[in-house]
Amino acid sequence: MGLIGGGVFQSIKGFRNAPSGMSRRLVGSLAAIKQRSPIIAGNFAVWGGMFSTIDCALIHIRKKEDPWNSIISGAATGGILAARNGLPAMAGSAFIGGVLLALIEGVGILFTRLSAEQFQPQPPVFEDPSQLGQQSGGYSFQ
Known part of the structure; x- marks a missing residue:
């Protein structure tokens, strides 16, 4: 990618x-x-590997898999990768990483909820039994 x-x-x-x-x-x-391109691909691979490692570690430590793991992983990855540039850059990258992953997780949750609504069972539509004997075509069976 x-x-x-x-x-x-x-x-x-x-x-x-x-x-x-x-x-x-x-x-x-x-x-x-x-x-x-090889440099960008390598940087992307390092980011993805570190993000996945932190995400899996959080799942193991917290014993739950929820959006907070991804948000914390994004913030930690951003902070760790910017550590060589000093504490202000590290804090800024951690903040941006956390916000970015929070937005991604929020959109994912939104789409999941929107798509889940279309699969809910609909109540059946019954005809009114008092209207069964009447016909509007002019014919009557009385």
Whole structure:
């Protein structure tokens, strides 16, 4: 996912920053893909691995699997990966990671509730028994 997303982003960036001329722009696009996409893919893999490790550890420690595990994992991952940049950057990245994962979990819960409503059984519709003997076509069986 990181490789594909990074490849698309870097191809556009390389195309825009290359000298004029279609062939030069395509070469610049490919050069940017080869140069930066592996780095983006590696960073994405590190983030995903750390997030999953913290998430699984929280599930094991807390003995429950709920949205709080993902929110805490996102905050912890953001903070740990920004630790080399100092405490303010670490706190900011932890906050952003927690908020981002809270939004993702909230949207997931919303879609789950919306889709669950369509699968609830509907009460059957019965005809009124007092109306069974009457017909509106003019014919009567009296």
